Amino acid sequence: MSLPVLADRLWCRLHLDRLAGGRQADHVIREDLLAHPETVRSFRWTRWLLVAETAVGLAAIVVAVLLTRAGETVAWAVWFRATVVFLITLTLSVFAWRAQLGYYWAYQRLRLFSRIFPVVTLVVAAIPGLYPSWMVVEQILFSLLMVGIGDVLTSDHMRATFPRPARVPRQERSAE
Secondary structure, eight states: OOHHHHHHHHHHHTTHHHHHHGGGTTOBOOHHHHHSHHHHHHHHHHHHHHHHHHHHHHHHHHHHHHHHHTTOOOOHHHHHHHHHHHHHHHHHHHHHHHHHTTBHHHHHHHHHHHHHHHHHHHHHHTSTTTSOHHHHHHHHHHHHHHHHHHHHHTSHHHHHHSOOOOOOOHHHHHHO
16 A cells, blocks of 8 residues: 555544544545646646745755854744744645645645745745845745745636535534
8 A cells, every 4th residue: 555545544534634624624526627637737736836845945944054053143033934934835735635635625725825825925024134135035935936836726727626615504514
């Protein structure tokens, strides 16, 4: 049995889709939509952009470590930012994995965060003196990659592939 299959079984056994997806946790798109060449291509691009995000996040941590070992003082804000970016990227990778399996909630969260994080990151990067210039460059790269992910996920094809689930009336939900 492959690692992705084992990971999916463990994820499902722990009911993590219910925790992360709420009432939309069980909404999965049709298999034929997932297998569509454009959907496959979109998720391939998303994975590569997330790999690049991970590399950017790791590079920031490595630069901070190297500067510290060279005797320079690295501000707490730099350590915090580098760690948060890396953890965000790992979380987004989980969302991409679940979205690629057809979970609407994961697609929606990945799409939402790919639109919010670049704005927040650029606003924080614009605060004078908060980060050294190399960290500002890292934040700009992070934002550009996130914009790329958002662009892929908001294409007409992907929005049609992941339509909003029909809303279940409150009475029907309480009967479940």
